[in-house]
Amino acid sequence: MTSEETIPAPLRRLWRLAESSRLGRPAALDVDRVVAAAVEAADRDGLDGVTLPKVAKSLGVTGMSLYRHVGSKDELLTLMGDQALGTPPRVDAGDWRTGLDAWARAQRAVYQQRPWLAHLPVSGPPSGPHRIAWMEAALAILAPTPLDWTHKIGALSLLGGYVVQTVRQDHELARGRADGERQSDAERAYGRALAKLVDPERFPETARLFSSALFETGPAHSSDAAIGDADFTVGLELILDGIAARVESAGPR
Incomplete structure (x- = not known):
């Protein structure tokens, strides 16, 4: 048995390792076509629009025939996530x-273009070629620092998780707002309502927050995108400050 033959089938499909055809001719359907159809459905209808029967119908095949190319719905989602990340x-x-x-802003741009990526279930550490490529890029950036592997991976997990969480939050908040309502208007309404409900005796610091000028003097004329960018930058700077402190404490490489 060769080393390639010991690779689990899901990983073989994820890395597109060639499968021998028993019939001696290429199959009419392959992993790439299945994943492309699923990604197209997600771009159009979100993850709710991705089911094996729907993907099969779009390809003109039966649902059962897809199992020759993807082992399960969960595997299909993994394949989609890696392909769509690019x-x-x-x-x-x-x-x-x-x-x-x-690096973080580039990844955020991909997730903003395809918000469904931020809603994919986490099935394990990065394992596909595109996710590994993003990991490699970040590790190369951190290579000159004195951080050990544990802290490098910790930094990447923190940054990547922050990107996913902020995009998911922005997407969900946007869906929850009334049609045409601006984010700045929604934030001011939220602050005014909570200022009336939060008891200063019970929640003193939170009461001070909601009675502050933050919710009244925000960027009323800024677009939702500009507000989102500003909010993202604040959190990103805090994370990078923390990494910088660790780099400094680690000393010379």
Whole structure:
């Protein structure tokens, strides 16, 4: 048995390792076509629009025939996530902080273009070629630092999780707002309502927050995108500050 033959079938499909055809001719359907159809459905209808019967119908085949190319719905979601993430852009940064900032913003842009990516279930650590490529790009940025592997992976997990969570939150909040309602208007209405409900005796700091000027003097004329960018930057800077403190405490490489 060769080393390639010991690779589990889901990973073989994820990395598109060639499968021999028993009939001696290429199959009419393959993993790439199945995944492309599923990604197209998700782009159009979100994850709710991705079911094996629906994907099969779009390809003109039966649902059972898909199991020759994807082992399960969960595997299909993994294949979709890796394919839709794509390859990372080349980041030419003079320092690790600028590089990680660019890396995080580039990944956020992909998730914003396809919000359903942020709603995919986490089935394990990165294992597909595209997710590994993003990991490689970030590790290369951190290579000059004195951080050990544990802290490098911790930094990537924190950054990647932050990107996913902020995109998911923005998407869900946007869906929850009334048609045409601006984010700035929704935030001011939220602050005014909570200011009336929060008891200063029970929640003193929270009461101070809602009675502050934050919710009244926000960027009323800014677009939702600009507000989202500003909010994202605040959190990203805090994370990078934490990584910087760890880099400094680790000393020279």
